Amino acid sequence: MDRKGWFGLSLCVIGLFAWQWYVITHYGPPHAPKAEQTTNPNPEAGLKLPSTVSEGTASEGIGEIEPGEALPNSTNLPPEExxxxxxxxxxxxxxxxxxxxxSxxxxNQRAHGDEPLVLNRFSREPVLNVTGWEERSALAAYRCxxxxxxxxxxxxxxxxxELRRRYRxxxxxxxxxxxxWANPAPREVTLPRWRLLVGVGEPIHRQDPPGSIAANWLxxxxKLGRISLPDFGSAGFLGFQWRSPRSLIDSPKESMxxxxxxxxxxxxxxxxxxTxxxxxxxxxxxxxxxxxxxxKGQPPSGLKAWASFxxxxxxxxxxxxxxxxxxxGPKEYSLLKSLGSETDRILDYGFWGWIVKPLIWCMVHLHQILPNYGVVIIVFTLGIKAVFWPLQSKANRHMKEMQALSPRVKELQAQYKEQPEKMQAELMKLYREFGVNPVGGCLPVAVQVPIFIGFYTMLQSAVELRHQSFLWIHxxxxxxxxxxxxxxGLDINPLPLIMVGTQIILARMSSPAAENPQTRMMQWMPVFFLAFFYNxxxxxxxxxxxxxxxxMAQTYWNLRKPVPTLHRVKKQKASGLSLRK
Incomplete structure (x- = not known):
């Protein structure tokens, strides 16, 4: 690779790390105002509700709440029941x-250690709280x-x-x-637009990806809709900002x-x-x-959502x-599927759902036989490798054929050094002459890419693997x-280091003759993956x-075989009837 190529690669690496820094600094948890960190004994103090425009005839005493405005204290509530x-x-x-x-x-789920997992733990407003019918009131007292x-x-x-709410x-x-709702009055009553609190999406760990904190609707x-925590941050690139941070986001108006x-x-x-x-x-x-x-740092942020009726x-x-x-509860595919109404789409697999769902099915059913999910992953991987073993062996044979043609390829490269287009044409002619496919070794990798992406996607919400230990992995x-x-303060994570080390060894085994600078670069390319998969x-x-x-074991086995002797492919004679004048 020439100087321009190395310069371009360096810019790409710098750009990737700069993008990571940009995402962390712009989409990280916002700084909490100091005034809000004091505890207020009044349950309504600090509770914020967004405004909604009441349609139709409004009842007397209904006031509009400005977006993000803290509600003033109303009459003192009676003791909580x-x-x-x-x-x-x-x-x-x-x-x-x-x-x-x-709450x-x-x-049967844990947050940290033996600490139970509690939903809506950090919210001051209860789930299914109804608002919008009383003047600037966030909480109302009910008889229990x-x-x-x-x-x-x-x-x-x-x-x-009269409003009655019965839970079970x-x-x-x-x-x-x-x-x-019961209207005992002899006149018609219109209740204006109102809201129910769906809940608060809260991280369990500080390191949880902000993009996983989101609200969805169908x-x-x-059509599946989504609003995630990063959507509230500013948007821009390289110092150019085209969107300021937002305090409130609402969905398009549509029946859900x-x-x-x-x-x-x-x-x-x-x-x-x-209805x-x-x-x-x-x-x-x-x-x-x-x-x-x-x-370190400020407390993380959560995403609070209200359904507007x-x-x-x-x-x-x-x-x-x-x-x-x-x-x-947990986002288990089987549980969500049993709810109906396509609630399983909250997993938001997108295009890769066709590969993720079979992967989940295989993992869960293997776990019924094997008690440890670490062992399940190993057996699952061995099963995939067994399926693609013949394909990988064929790819390794193509690699040996390319090795046999290496002397002739070097001769062409030296002969047409100043004519790159001519050199490419002669190389393709050489491959056709000996029946060698130059991209034959890429097919197994291309086939396994969807499985890798599907596995990556599945792990974004695979609650089945939470708190599942294996060896030193907790x-x-x-x-x-x-x-x-x-x-x-750098965490030592051995498994990504082992992964990169084996990837480098495998790359060197696949292309042992590293005379080409591009080949040497590809052998060390896995080191760049370490920055993305380390945590x-x-x-x-x-x-x-x-x-x-x-x-590595399969490649070693295949490479022990001698370099094949290549023969020219016989040209197919044209068949058909000759036409005579």
């Missing part, structure tokens, strides 16, 4: 402040009663409408809300089949009734001030009953850190390392 609904998977704490869900503990395995909240709105657990991860037409907030491995999904679906999702980003202070018209003496289902969804250098989930370098080791 709480109730608990519990099954084998969930422990749901409900509060009379909002008549909604204060959801996933009993428990009827067997159900909890009932009730209150009277300012316009006289449907199944392992499902919460059901039966909501009823429109009635089957479900709405959700999610983190890397967990989700809260609201499935509304088909009264939301038509907008409103999202804000806010610092999680109560997030544990371990680590249209007006409700209640004729005199009428009532309206609706049912909402909330799924709160969690297959986290880096395999064994120590941290005290001075510079990635340990499952991916484990898969790649096992794949490299098996490929």
């Amino acid at each position: 709480t109730a608990v609904l519990e099954n084998s998977e969930l422990k749901v704490i409900l509060t009379s402040w909002g008549g909604a869900i204060r 959801i503990e996933l009993k 009663s428990q009827e067997g395995k159900e909890v009932v909240f009730a209150r009277t709105l300012v316009n006289g409408v 657990l449907n199944s392992e991860y499902e919460i059901r809300l039966d909501q009823q 429109s009635a037409q089957g 089949r479900w709405v959700a907030v999610k983190s890397q491995f967990y989700a809260t999904i609201l499935l509304p009734p088909g 009264l679906p939301p038509d907008r999702l409103i999202c804000v980003s806010e610092p999680l001030l109560d997030f544990p202070r371990g680590g 249209p007006d409700i018209v209640l004729p005199p003496g009428s009532s309206l009953a609706t049912t909402y289902t909330v799924f709160a 969690d297959l969804t986290r880096p395999d850190t064994v120590a941290t250098l005290p001075v510079i 990635f989930a340990a499952a991916l370098p484990l898969y790649w390392t096992v794949n490299n080791i098996v490929s």
Whole structure:
């Protein structure tokens, strides 16, 4: 490779690292204002709601809330009453402040060590809190009663409408809300546009990728929408900024089949009734001030989302009953698929879903036989290599054929050194003459690329691998850190180093004659991958390392065979009837 090529490669590497720095500095957690770090005993203090424009006839006393504006204190709420609904998977704490869900503990999932995993842990507003019907009020007091395995909240709105909210657990991860409005007045009452809090997408670790914190919705037409945490940051490149940071993002106005907030491995999904679906999702980003202070920098941010519903018209003496289902749990494909309404699309596999779903199916079913997911990944990798073994052997044979033609190739390169187009034409003629395919060795790599990308995509939300240990790896969804250098704070992750080392050995085995500078560069190209995969989930370098080791063994076996003697391919005679005049 000439000087220009090395210069271009250097610019690319510098650009990649500069882009990583840009993403970290521009899409990292925003700095929390110091004034907001003080704890306020009033549950409504600091609680922020976005504004929505009420359509139709508004009830008396309805005020508009400005975007991101802190709500003023209303009348003091009575003492809080709480109730608990519990099954084998969930422990749901409900509060009379909002008549909604204060927190959801996933009993069989862990956050750190033995600490239970709690959804909506850092939010001051309860899930399914309803707002928009009272003047600048974030939380309202409800009467609370428990009827067997159900909890009932009730209150009277300012316009006289009776609102009852009945909660119960449907199944392992499902919460059901039966909501009823009753208009006892002899006149028609219109309830203006209102909101339900879907929840807050919160990271578990500070290092969780910000792009995994997002809100999704599925429109009635089957279109999947997404708003992620990085969308709130500014947008630009090389100092040119074309979008300032945003405090609020709302979706296009369209009827929605479900709405959700999610983190890397967990989700809260609201499935509304088909007769009264939301038509907008409103999202804000806010610092999680109560997030544990371990680590460096400011607390991470979460994404809070409200589902916005249209007006409700209640004729005199009428009532309206609706049912909402909330799924709160891990993003396991089988669980989401069983919910229906295409909720499994929250996994957001995109184009690679056709390869990711079979991979998940294979991994889960292998785990029913093999108790450890690390062993499952190894067996899975060996199975893939067994399928592609003949193809890889054929590619290695092509490599030996290219080695046999190497002297002739060097002669042509020397003969047509000043005529690159002529040299390429003569090289192709030489390959055709001896029946050698110069790209035959690339086919196995090209075939395995979709599997690698699918595996990478699957790991973005593979909750099945959380807290699964293997050898020195404590969690297959986290880096395999064994120590941290005290001075510079650099984590020592052995598996990515082993992966790169085996990749370099394999590259040198595949092209032992490294006289060409481009060949030497390709042999050391895996070192550049280290910057991208060093802090990635340990499952991916484990898969790649096992794949490299098996490929090394196969390449060594194939290269032991002698260099084949090439013969010219016989030209095919033209067949057919000759026409005579």
